Amino acid sequence: MTDAAPPREVKTLYVAEAEDGIRLDRWFKRRWPHLSHIQIEKLARSGQIRVDGSRAKPQDRLTAGAAVRVPPIPDPRVRDPADKPRISDRDAAYAKSLVLYEDDLVIALNKPAGLAVQGGTKTTKHVDRLLSAWGEGMDRPRLVHRLDRDTSGVLLLGKGPEAAKRLAGAFARRQAKKTYWAIVIGNPKPAAGQIDLALKKSGINDFEIMRPADPKEHGAEPAETAYVMLSRAAHRAAWMALRPFTGRTHQLRAHMAAIGHPILGDPKYGTPESAELSGPLKLQLHARRIELDHPGGGKLIVEAPLGPEMKAGFAHFGFSEDEADPDPFHGVKRMR
Template identity: 75%
Template sequence: MSREVKILFVGAGEDDVRLDRWFKRRWPHVSHIQLQKLLRSGQIRVDGARADAATRLTAGAQVRVPPLPEQQEKREGEKPKLTPRDVAYAKSLVLYEDEEVIALNKPSGLAVQGGTKTTKHVDRLLSAWGEGLERPRLVHRLDRDTSGVLLLGKTPNAAARLAGAFARRRAKKTYWAIVAGDPRPPEGVIDLHLVKKGIGDRELVRPADPKEFGAEPAETEYVTVSRAGHRATWMALRPHTGRTHQLRAHMQAIGHPILGDPKYGNEESNELGRGLALQLHARRIELDHPGGGRLVIEAPLSKEMKEGFERFGFDEHEADAEPFGRKGGKGGRR
């Protein structure tokens, strides 16, 4: 049994996750009975207080992890460890890495976290860097079919600082999207509450009255980059809040759905985007580096987005690095 007591921080990508599931993702060899015993005896604590298995964690929370049983030999039915091929794949996604931060270029179709029917996801691939304190931590999320920049904290302190920047809206995120039609005005802010409906793969969000139960404020800034006549428009989108499916639901709400979106499309966008994957790409993130200075990361266009650009004649070099104001660099730490 490891004799080390650890204090780990909950990343933004783990917000609202049950405590027992949070443990299972890190130490799958710890049984339910063993976990319950540690909880009942108060050895596991959240922000210094006792907790139970159903406790919902919040981003930035501190979890006291007591000495845990050592992992035994692999039992029948357990999920296999990463193969050398898995490790190589995970490392191939790296856009930038230093002692505290990793930036991945998440491909379209790869989920960030697992579920009942999802066994291949970013969270699993993080074991390529090690387990326990060596394991990078998610600090924000991207939808499965959204490509682009995904940041990770390599240490508990770095993860907490990055998660805090996202929570306090100090991270400038720029997404590129191809939408149906020609939005007017060509730039502006969508300030529209959203509410979740459904669960799992059937979860959708829709516009809501601020007084509706479960409605959350959501704000998206947008700028037109280029047009393909009146058929389609290349947009730069900046979410000022981080709601589920926010960009997709907001563009649908103003009548210009993102192409290739089976959940939030309409007849026009479905026809126009036929054969295309979701045309939404997390192009750029700029925020304070946990160790000082400024972190600016850009992700190259995914093959799915390149197909959309080719169909409508867009050239990625037309866009400013910072279309919402101050011009910026191409990526890295400064």
């Protein structure tokens, strides 16, 4: 069941059978694409969103038949007076400088490492805020997926509710082919393969970490990643292409650490050995390429050039980005 118009009163909607396992925030975004992640978080944090009568977090997964309390949803055409004022001309120019591709329905940004996608209690400059550079209300682009703060690369946005809905749906259905580049310690063997290892979130806030878990363990989520070694620097380090088939928090970082080859420059999932090899290098993880159906028809393929953090890693180990196959995962499919 879907609700096209924003409800003006509290409603109870039920999770469809086909939506079993969907995250709460994605369930809301499917119905009201104009809602920002921050708005959904506020509604959940204040207890206005409830699932089967209980408070819920945006990342909680829903089960078929669950009753979701839906509070009045802000009209996309009306700007909330509590919203922060428009960004400065300088910030707007900065946002526009990140554009890799733009048309009437889609914007692709090259997100730099260190810039958060969404805000938090200690984060005031983030991509979601910078989207005011394109306008407010219906003119404001919508986030349709996320990247970690310290991961650089392609970030897609939808222009208008319908385009955002179609893009978000492609990510939710795992139809987007994402290729990441990473530099890891050592040489994975075999040089190409797939990691099928469930992950579970442990800890809180800044100490939150994803750890390997038994698939039957409460809170464990299935996670699948394909990998291919593109080049290596003797036995010290390897340049990897990574393709996540699922979208778990820190999935690539946790999976590479789990097989004994943590990504360099990663303070959370690294080891003393990888930290020593990393030296001053920042996180060596870059969202290089995204391929998916364009909401207006045809294919959309966007690639992001390396940022200064990854360039430093490539220079240090002698890798050259022009040596890589644009799609090293051609023909590779999920294991299950």
